[in-house]
Amino acid sequence: MDSVVSARQFRHGRRAMTRGIRRRFCAFGALLFLVAVAQADITLPSAAPSPPPQADAFTIRILRGDRMIIPLRGHHGGSGTVTFWIVDPPTHGTLSELRVLGDNRATIVYQNDGAESVANDRFTYLVKTSGNRVSSAAEVTIIVEEPPAHLQVPGRIEFEQTMAGESQTRDLAITNDGGGVLEGRLSISSPWRLASLGYRVESGKTETIAVTFRPEEGRDFVGQITLTGADGALASVLLSGSATSPITFEPAELRILPPREKNAPRTASVTLTNQTGRPLTVKFTADRKIQPIPAIALAPAEAKAIPVVIAADGTIAVDETIVARGNGFSARLPVSAQSLILPQASVSPSPKVAASLPVVPPAPAATSPQQPSLVRQAEPPPVPSVSLNARSVPVRAQRLAGSLWELRWARPKDPVAQYRIEERFLALDGAGALQTNWRDLPSPKIAFADDRVTAQIAGLDPDQMHSLKVTALGPNGAPFWESPLVVVGPPPEPSRRTRTLALIFGGALVVLLVLRWRANRAPP
The missing domain is CATH 2.60.40.10 (Immunoglobulins)
Incomplete structure (x- = not known):
């Protein structure tokens, strides 16, 4: 019995001891945990560093x-x-x-x-x-x-007054104030000439091209230089100059009175004066209606009278130009000759004549049946009209672009040395009279085909009307033929009737489209 109790006591004591050890161990672990928590701000590792910028x-x-x-x-x-x-x-x-x-x-x-x-x-x-x-x-x-090339040119070049037949030279400065290379071609109005028809200017450089003014007539000239870049860009330089003629006509315009008889000659005289200090030889060209004038030699400052004889019949009116040409110059003398005026005739009151002419009835106070009736004088017979440009060639115009036009006419069979294209300008003089002036168009591009000739004209204002004419010059420089006036300009605006019809048809088309759309959307 005692042994049994001792065994129980032994087991109870061992359990108690085990529980005590466990309590002590837990208390020690709790103490260690509290110490670790108290030192956490010192011993705990810091957060992960942020990435560098x-x-x-x-x-x-x-x-x-x-x-x-x-x-x-x-x-x-x-x-x-x-x-x-x-x-x-x-x-x-x-x-x-x-x-x-x-x-x-x-x-x-x-x-x-x-x-x-x-x-x-x-x-x-x-x-x-x-x-x-x-x-x-x-x-x-x-x-x-590289920056783009940039063209810099003067806006205007003026030439001093010079004598026709002499020359004057100015420099055209073309500057590339951009980058790259500036390239292109040039064209110029007559009577100016260029030393080069192309240009090539590197970045920051300037190229000069000589521009020569050599007029052939004594008058004011206006023209331009057109620069066309390799990319098609256009730039222009205005040109102006004036020239005096080495020779002068007195009078400046010759008017010849009509002859008294049909076969009577129509003659007049004009004085030609040499305005220079050198001798000149002058040759003359004129239409067949004027008798040929032989060449003359003029000493310095000499004046000579030149007879002008109309070769055409006296019933034909003449309105022509005599061109005098020397070495590098020319001058023009307008000549007009009136046709023969036939005398007015009185017509007797015979029945035949009275039937063909308007007759004034006799006065009521007339008593004698044999008193002749009063009749109007017969009108003079009409003078046969003669075209001043009998060999005129019609010219057609077509717009190719905004300011680019093309003129086209039939190629003549006779040889033509040069074509001249002019634009007409109308102005009023100091007395209020209408004056007509002509200006040569700058450098038209003329091309020849088998049956026609074409000329491309650039630079015309697309919003203005321009009146042009084409003159063909023969090998001797005389006008060969002259075209009728060619008028180019903006297309005419549609009339009110045309606009009304367009609105009606447009409205009808919209209605038809709406009806068809609604029919397609309707359920079957």
Whole structure:
């Protein structure tokens, strides 16, 4: 019995001891945990560090010699701002001071030095945080491009007054104040001439081309130089000059009175004067209605009387021009000769004549039946009309573009040395009389085909009406034929009737389309 109790006591004691050990161990573990918690702010590891900042790399394009504002950008995940630092400056340009904009942004100005052999440039930069963390360097690549070529020419070139047959030269300066190479071709109005019909100017350079003014007549001249670039761009330079004639006619316009008889000659005299200090030889050309005039020699300042004889029949009116030509010059003398005026005739009151002529009835007071009736005088017989341009050739006009027109006419069988295209200008003189002036059109492009001739005329105002004529000159320089007046201009506006019909038809078409649309949308 005692042994049984002892065994129970032993087991109970061992359990109690085990429980005590466990309590002590738990208390010790709790003590260790409290110590660890108390020192957590010192021994616990810190949070993972934020990534370093980054700077953006990019590529820009700039014209050679130009400047540009370049934006810079940094990225930073932490708090605070970043600062920007230039690491490697550009080689062929300069940078301004950095300008910080906030929000991790900044700008800087790059100025290219304009070096022609350089096509690329670069610089690098980095960003730095307030915690002294630094990004890797980012590269800004700069591609240097050529600026487009830019033409610079004077707006007007004026020439001093000169003598017809003599010349005067001015320089046309063509400047390329852009980049690349400026190329093109030139055309010029008569009587100006160019030393070269093409130009090629490099960037920043100027090319001069001699412009020579060599008039053949004594009058005022207005023309232009047209520059056509390789890309089709047009530019123009206005030209102006005046010339005096080496010879003068007195009177300046010859009017010959009608003859008294049909076969009586119509003659007159004109004085030709040499205005220069050198001898001149003058030759004359005129229409067949005027007898040929032999060439004459004039000493310096000499004046000679020249007879002018009308070769046409006295019943034909003449309105022609005598052209006097010397070495490099010409002068014109308008000649007009009236036709023969037949005497008016009285007609007796015979029945036959009275039947064909209007007769005034006899006065009521007449008593004698044999008294002749009073009749009107017969009108003079009509003078046969003769065309002043019997060999005129019709000319057709067609618009090719806004200010570009094409004239077309049949190619004559007889040889033509040159075509002259002129524009008519109307003005009032000081006395209020209407004056007609003609101006040569600048450098028309004339092309020849088997059966026709075409001339392209550029530079006409598309919103204005222009009156043109074409004159064919023979091998001797005399006018061969002259075209009727050709009028070109803007297309006529549609009439009110045309506009009304267009509105009616347009409205009807809209109604039909709406009805068809509704029919298609209707359910079956």
